Amino acid sequence: MQLVVARIGRAHGVLGEATIEVRTDQPEDRFYVGSVLMTEPTTFGPLTISSVRDHNGILLLGFKGVIDRNQVSELRNVLLLAEVDIDANSTEDDFHVQQLLECMVQTKDGLELGLVKDVINLPGQDVLAVEYQGREILIPFVKAIVPIVDIANRKITVTPPEGLLSE
Numbered sequence: 001m002q003l004v005v006a007r008i009g010r011a012h013g014v015l016g017e018a019t020i021e022v023r024t025d026q027p028e029d030r031f032y033v034g035s036v037l038m039t040e041p042t043t044f045g046p047l048t049i050s051s052v053r054d055h056n057g058i059l060l061l062g063f064k065g066v067i068d069r070n071q072v073s074e075l076r077n078v079l080l081l082a083e084v085d086i087d088a089n090s091t092e093d094d095f096h097v098q099q100l101l102e103c104m105v106q107t108k109d110g111l112e113l114g115l116v117k118d119v120i121n122l123p124g125q126d127v128l129a130v131e132y133q134g135r136e137i138l139i140p141f142v143k144a145i146v147p148i149v150d151i152a153n154r155k156i157t158v159t160p161p162e163g164l165l166s167e
Contacts, residue, residue: 005084009077014069037081050063103151
């Protein structure tokens with residue numbers, strides 16, 4: 001399955017390097033010289049990585065055929081996609097966003113709240129955005145509130161904290 005692993009940011013310097021907003025837990029497996037990444041929109045790719053380096057904690061990538069900052073500027077905000085086996089190397093508490101989207105969220109009592117529409121990555125923890133009674137509720141994706149994730153049956157069981165379901 002193709003998943004978004006990064007977004008191209010600003011140009012860095014004049015030699016065609018781009019700042020990269022990393023969206024993967026395994027950047028070393030995705031970003032290496034010779035790696036070919038698909039793009040969204042597709043008209044910009046595929047892109048082959050020609051250089052990789054860290055600059056003060058920011059990933060910088062160069063791409064084959066992209067030789068100056070003007071060409072990098074045209075790539076700004078383009079998403080980079082990689083082929084990812086979402087079932088490989090997963091543990092009981094390790095999920096890809098794609099596995100969680102459209103799962104039915106229910107309480108321990110069996111009350112169906114709605115489908116997961118988005119997974120928002122926040123600094124403290126991820127949050128499940130669920131469509132509930134015509135509005136969006138945000139459920140912290142932590143074990144105390146989300147004790148059961150059943151990917152095979154597309155169900156997520158939650159113990160909602162007091163006030164979460166009230167308007």
